[in-house]
Amino acid sequence: xxxxxxxxxxxxxxxxxxxxxxxxxxxxxxxxxxxxxxxxxxxxxxxxxxxxxxxxxxxxxxxxxxxxxxxxxxxxxxxxxxxxxxxxxxxxxxxxxxxxxxxxxxxxxxxxxxxxxxxxxxxxxxxxxxxxxxxxxxxxxxxxxxxxxxxxxxxxxxxxxxxxxxxxxxxxxxxxxxxxxxxxxxxxxxxxxxxxxxxxxxxxxxxxxxxxxxxxxxxxxxxxxxxxxxxxxxxxxxxxxxxxxxxxxxxxxxxxxxxxxxxxxxxxxxxxxxxxxxxxxxxxxxxxxxxxxxxxxxxxxxxxxxxxxxxxxxxxxxxxxxxxxxxxxxxxxxxxxxxxxxxxxxxxxxxxxxxxxxxxxxxxxxxxxxxxxxxxxxxxxxxxxxx
Numbered sequence: 001x002x003x004x005x006x007x008x009x010x011x012x013x014x015x016x017x018x019x020x021x022x023x024x025x026x027x028x029x030x031x032x033x034x035x036x037x038x039x040x041x042x043x044x045x046x047x048x049x050x051x052x053x054x055x056x057x058x059x060x061x062x063x064x065x066x067x068x069x070x071x072x073x074x075x076x077x078x079x080x081x082x083x084x085x086x087x088x089x090x091x092x093x094x095x096x097x098x099x100x101x102x103x104x105x106x107x108x109x110x111x112x113x114x115x116x117x118x119x120x121x122x123x124x125x126x127x128x129x130x131x132x133x134x135x136x137x138x139x140x141x142x143x144x145x146x147x148x149x150x151x152x153x154x155x156x157x158x159x160x161x162x163x164x165x166x167x168x169x170x171x172x173x174x175x176x177x178x179x180x181x182x183x184x185x186x187x188x189x190x191x192x193x194x195x196x197x198x199x200x201x202x203x204x205x206x207x208x209x210x211x212x213x214x215x216x217x218x219x220x221x222x223x224x225x226x227x228x229x230x231x232x233x234x235x236x237x238x239x240x241x242x243x244x245x246x247x248x249x250x251x252x253x254x255x256x257x258x259x260x261x262x263x264x265x266x267x268x269x270x271x272x273x274x275x276x277x278x279x280x281x282x283x284x285x286x287x288x289x290x291x292x293x294x295x296x297x298x299x300x301x302x303x304x305x306x307x308x309x310x311x312x313x314x315x316x317x318x319x320x321x322x323x324x325x326x327x328x329x330x331x332x333x334x335x336x337x338x339x340x341x342x343x344x345x346x347x348x349x350x351x352x353x354x355x356x357x358x359x360x361x362x363x364x365x366x367x368x369x370x371x372x373x374x375x376x377x378x379x380x381x382x383x384x385x386x387x
Contacts, residue, residue: 007205009215015280016194016219018141021148022277023105024191025227026250026270029234031341033244036184037176040240043184044231048224050185050381051192053374054352055220057359059213064362066208071355072288076295078358087354088292094347095285096324098190099123100331101340102278106271108337109248119332123282126275127325130282131318144276151269152230155250158257159233182384189381190345192223194280204287285324290317342385349382 007015029040036043061074072091076084103122107115129140176184205211230250234243237253246252250270254262293302302323305315331340356375360368 007211009205009211009218012205012211012215013219013222014142014145015283016215017145017222018276019194019280019284020192020219020223020277021145021152021226021273022191022194022280023102023270023274024188024277025148025152025230026248026266026273027105028188028191029231029243030246030249031244031338032184032187033235033240035176035180035187037180037244038240039176039181040184040235040243041228041231043176043181044188044227046181046185046377046381047188047192048227050189050374050377051220051224053370053377054193054355055216056370057352057356057374059216060362060367061355061359062212062216063209066205066212067291070284070288071351071358073291074358075354078361079354081295081297083354083357084295085292085297087351088288088297090347090351090354091288092285092292092324092327094344094351095281095288096327096331097335097340097344097347098193099126099278099281099285099324099328100335101190101337101344102274102281103328103332104335104337104340106274106278107332109267109271109274115337116333120329122275122278123325123329123332126278126282127321127328130279130286130325131316131321141276141279144272147269148273148276149226151265152226152250154259155254155257155262155266156229156233158259159237159253162237162257179384179387182381186345186349186381186385187341188227189349190341191227192220193345193348194223194277282321282325282328285328286317286321289320289324293320346382346385349378349385353378353382 032043033040058070061071061078065074065077067073070087070091072084072088074084075087100119100123103119103126104115106122107118111118205215234249234253237256238246238249242252243249248267248270251263251266254266259265289298289302290305292298293300302317302320304317304319306318335343353375356371356378359371359374
């Protein structure tokens with residue numbers, strides 16, 4: 001049984017933006033600055049290059065294999081069932097940890113003393129929304145993305161327009177080595193990795209051979225520009241050392257700039273952004289679990305599709321959605337944010353490593369440079385995070 005094709009290019013781009021412009025843009029710059037020091041923007045560039053390589057291989061594979069499952073499906077089809085299982089397992093582990101980390105970020109913002117219980121409630125609420133259908137979820141994500149972009153634009157413009165004397169007066173004193181830059185890139189990669197959400201929609205987008213590559217390219221390009229602007233603004237306002245010490249740098253920058261009600265607005269929008277990102281992650285998780293169950297790599301009960309009475313021609317994988325939601329809730333209940341972030345980034349980099357290996361089998365010898373560089377980049381950054 002196949003999923004219904006009803007998502008347009010705009011829907012796919014919005015879902016990708018919702019996954020990438022989430023908790024990461026509000027929380028990843030602090031830890032990344034602590035690791036990379038005054039080389040933060042270099043780490044951002046490296047993370048963007050790795051993300052671009054991953055997107056290129058994913059887009060080429062998605063055009064040839066427009067099906068649910070992302071790199072799981074690609075590796076299974078072009079390498080072996082074992083390689084597919086590795087990619088699928090890495091995605092499920094990484095994105096389950098990512099969903100938990102996103103929910104824990106919400107908990108830390110809205111109830112610092114009760115982050116874990118709040119995170120569990122957040123995961124379950126997002127699971128219920130995701131289970132209601134992709135089309136409705138895409139509309140919700142579109143609204144949240146618009147709000148996030150507007151808020152970030154206000155902070156960036158205010159930071160660039162403010163007199164230098166009113167901003168951070170000291171430069172960073174921490175000089176990071178290669179390991180620090182790689183670690184910083186890995187932490188920032190967590191924020192970029194959401195475009196995998198688009199590739200998992202292979203069975204639900206219209207004209208997938210054209211839509212998927214274009215959606216991935218557009219969404220990633222937009223997010224790289226946004227992250228670069230936000231990174232420059234935060235360093236300008238807080239300084240690299242101040243940024244490294246901040247648990248919520250965008251809110252602190254708004255406070256430093258004297259934006260009326262800025263802190264409250266940023267906290268609210270950061271929560272909304274995390275919810276949008278979490279929604280996209282849970283949707284992507286369910287589609288990969290569905291594809292793996294359909295192939296027999298997971299219990300086949302997870303391959304069952306629900307046909308809503310109001311729209312029986314639009315089935316969605318309810319059983320898989322509920323299963324991954326429960327898994328993410330369990331992780332949110334037992335893990336801390338730092339652990340969840342590390343597990344997520346390492347596992348997702350392994351996932352993309354298998355995608356690059358699969359891309360090497362595509363026709364066109366001249367186009368194998370990007371998969372090779374991407375595979376090396378994923379391995380090096382993952383190793384820096386794991387050590």
